[in-house]
Amino acid sequence: MYDKNNIFAKILRKEIPCDKVYEDEVSLFFNDVNPQAKIHVLGIPKFPCSTFSEFTKNANNEIITSFFKNVQLVINKLNVEKSGYRLITNSGEDGGQEVAHFHIHILAGEKIGIIK
Ligand code: 5GP
Numbered sequence: 824m825y826d827k828n829n830i831f832a833k834i835l836r837k838e839i840p841c842d843k844v845y846e847d848e849v850s851l852f853f854n855d856v857n858p859q860a861k862i863h864v865l866g867i868p869k870f871p872c873s874t875f876s877e878f879t880k881n882a883n884n885e886i887i888t889s890f891f892k893n894v895q896l897v898i899n900k901l902n903v904e905k906s907g908y909r910l911i912t913n914s915g916e917d918g919g920q921e922v923a924h925f926h927i928h929i930l931a932g933e934k935i936g937i938i939k
């Protein structure tokens with residue numbers, strides 16, 4: 824079940840500040856507070872969902888498409904398509920997910936090694 828008090832839900836409600844990269848009606852992208860690469864942006868849908876699977880099962884196709892189109896939009900905005908990037912989403916306990924609101928990590932700006 825979705826926990827409305829997770830930290831990203833608080834960021835979406837503007838109860839906690841973030842260093843915003845892009846926002847529209849379906850999504851928010853912001854810099855990770857503890858970056859694992861020169862560029863480390865987190866992308867979250869505004870749709871309440873704990874994991875990637877909950878998002879793809881419960882959100883409608885328009886929201887899902889818009890969110891993933893926005894991931895590409897932010898890749899363009901960061902100007903890293905040519906140099907390269909890594910997308911990661913951690914899910915659940917075995918996936919090492921810490922914050923229970925589905926998010927995509929965009930890592931770029933340098934060669935990305937093994938990240939645990
Ligand atoms: P996960 O392990 O859940 O995939 O990743 C959670 C990410 O959220 C981590 O990279 C962590 O640094 C980041 N994070 C946790 N709390 C905050 C916060 O309050 N603000 C920002 N900008 N990032 C956060």
